[in-house]
Amino acid sequence: MPEMLMLVxxxxxxxxxxxxxxGGTFVALPALVAAGLTPVTANAATTVALVPGAAVSAWVYRREIHPVGGTSLPALTSMSVLGSALGAGLLLVLPSSSFDAAVPWLLAFATVVLAFGRPLARRLGTLDAAGGMSAKAVLLGQFVLCVYGGYFGxxxxxxxxxxxxxxxxLDAAAGxxxxxxxLAAVFLTATVLFLAGSDVLDDPVPLLTMLGGAVAGGxxxxxxxxxxxAWLVRGIVLSTAAAMTVLYFVKGA
Known part of the structure; x- marks a missing residue:
């Protein structure tokens, strides 16, 4: 019961x-490892467990979803699906040890960009009247990020x-x-591959327990x-990023 309560x-x-x-992965993954799953299995199970919660959140936001830059929702989602499929496929065939070493640095980069990205972009002159990045650049960046998302999440x-x-x-609250x-598209795509090609269903109780809690939380x-x-949402995002970065650097020390 204590273990099930922890997972919920x-x-x-x-x-x-x-x-x-x-940042939800960094709460779910350690909990599943503590419940006895191997790190790679826990990584895949985390994605599967968070899919319904992400889908519920997307449904709640459905009327507030607006295009990013010059892209459309179908185009951006297509890049998310393709990138996630590639990343999830890599997780199934490659060892995770090398990627574990890169995670803290990726998180540190994200935290710095979130904190200083807009002022820096203005100073560099990248935020012009046309809105900054082109639609093609946004789509390419989305694809690359979603390869990472499918692999680790x-x-x-x-x-x-x-x-x-x-x-x-783009402000954090608006985006x-x-x-x-x-996120729902990335997790759903990776889940299809993980259910077909990994061992996440060999021990379904921890997975289903966490899944139920994630739906409620989402x-x-x-x-x-x-x-x-908006300022509070941005503060939560930055605090989450900073906390996860520190925790992963400490973990790897």
């Missing part, structure tokens, strides 16, 4: 974090906001609905985030 609470927290600003939503912040000057929708988090002021 971790699912609620992970689903809520993903709805508000990202941690903070991929934070990295999306970082890309849109520095390239388009959050689209981030949630793309719905509540999305409802809550819609009522928060």
């Amino acid at each position: 609470l971790a699912g609620v927290a992970a689903g809520g974090l993903n709805a508000v600003g990202g 941690g903070a991929v939503g934070i990295l999306m906001l970082a890309l849109w912040s520095i390239g388009l000057g 959050n609905p689209m981030r949630v929708a793309q 719905f509540a988090g999305a409802q809550w985030a819609r009522r928060l002021p």
Whole structure:
């Protein structure tokens, strides 16, 4: 019972974090490892467990999803699906040890970009009257990020906001609905491959327990985030990114 309660609470927290600003993977993954899953299996199971919560959050935000830059929702989602499929395929065939070493640095990069991306972009003159990055550049960046998202998943939503912040000057609160929708696309695509090619269903109890908590957290988090002021959403996103970066550097030390 204590283990099941831990997984439920971790699912609620992970689903809520993903709805508000990202970082849910870094709550769910350690909980599943603590429940006895191997790191690679826990990584895949985390993605599967967070899919329903991400889908629920996207449904809550459905009327607030607006195009990013010059892209359309179908075009951006197509890049998310293709990138996630490639990343999930890599997870199934490659060892994870080398990527584990890169995770703290990727998170540190995302945190710095979120904190300083817009002022830096203005100073460099990248935010011109046309809106910054071209539609093709946004789509290419989305594809690259979603390869990472399909492979690992941690903070991929934070990295999306970082890309849109520095390239388009998009505020975190304004981009959050689209981030949630793309996160759902990434997780759903990777889940299909993980269910077909990994061992996540060999021990379904931890997975299903966390999944139930993530649905509740995803719905509540999305409802809550819609009522928060933009500065507070941005603060939550930055705090989550900074905390996860520190934790992963400490873990790797």
